[in-house]
Amino acid sequence: MDGYHVALVIHLLTLVAAGSVSAIVHLAESRGSRAATIGEAVPWHRISGSAARFFPIIIVLLFASGSYMVTAGGGWSWSTGWIDAGIVACVLLLGVGGYIGTRARRAGLELKQLASQPGGAAAAPPAHDPLISTLSWANTGLAMSVVVVMTLKPALTDSLGTLVAGMAIGVAYSLTRSRGTAVSGETAAG
Numbered sequence: 001m002d003g004y005h006v007a008l009v010i011h012l013l014t015l016v017a018a019g020s021v022s023a024i025v026h027l028a029e030s031r032g033s034r035a036a037t038i039g040e041a042v043p044w045h046r047i048s049g050s051a052a053r054f055f056p057i058i059i060v061l062l063f064a065s066g067s068y069m070v071t072a073g074g075g076w077s078w079s080t081g082w083i084d085a086g087i088v089a090c091v092l093l094l095g096v097g098g099y100i101g102t103r104a105r106r107a108g109l110e111l112k113q114l115a116s117q118p119g120g121a122a123a124a125p126p127a128h129d130p131l132i133s134t135l136s137w138a139n140t141g142l143a144m145s146v147v148v149v150m151t152l153k154p155a156l157t158d159s160l161g162t163l164v165a166g167m168a169i170g171v172a173y174s175l176t177r178s179r180g181t182a183v184s185g186e187t188a189a190g
Contacts, residue, residue, distance in 0.1 A: 018062070046108070100139070
C-alpha cells in the first residue's frame with residue numbers, strides 16, 4: 001500500500017471517528033438537557049465534554065490526510081473548488097466547535113459550582129443553552145455535507161452551496177427537536 005492509500009484510509013477513519021464522537025455528544029447533550037436535577041445533568045455534561053475534546057484532533061487529521069492526498073498526486077490541485085470548500089469547512093468546524101466548547105465549559109463550571117452547594121445536586125438544573133445545541137447540529141450538518149462534497153467533487157459554488165445546505169439542515173433539525181421537547185414538556189406538565 002502506498003502513501004496515498006494510507007492517507008485515504010486515515011481520511012476515511014477520521015470521518016468515522018467524527019460521526020462516532022458526534023453521536024456521543026448529541027446523546028449526552030440530549031440526556032443532559034432532559035435531566036431533572038443537577039446531579040443527573042453533571043455526568044452527561046462530563047461525557048459530552050470528554051468526547052468533544054477529540055474534535056480538534058479529528059479535524060487536524062482530516063485536513064492533514066486530505067492535504068497529503070492533494071500533494072501526493074491524486075490528480076487535484078489546491079485551486080479545485082471542492083478542495084477549497086473542504087478547507088472552508090475545516091475552518092468553520094474548528095471555529096464553531098471552539099465556540100461551542102467555550103460555552104459548554106462555562107456551563108459545566110456553573111453546574112459543578114451549583115452541585116457543590118448544599119442540596120445543589122438535587123436542585124433543578126439551569127435552563128439548557130439552545131445555542132449550543134443549534135450550533136452542534138449545524139456542525140453535524142456541515143460535516144455530513146463535506147462527505148457529499150468530497151464524494152461528488154462539484155465546482156466551488158455548488159460545493160459551498162452544499163455546505164450551506166448541510167448547515168441549514170442541521171439548524172432546522174435542532175429547531176424541530178427543541179420545539180418537540182418544549183411541546184412534550186408542556187404536555188407532561190399540563
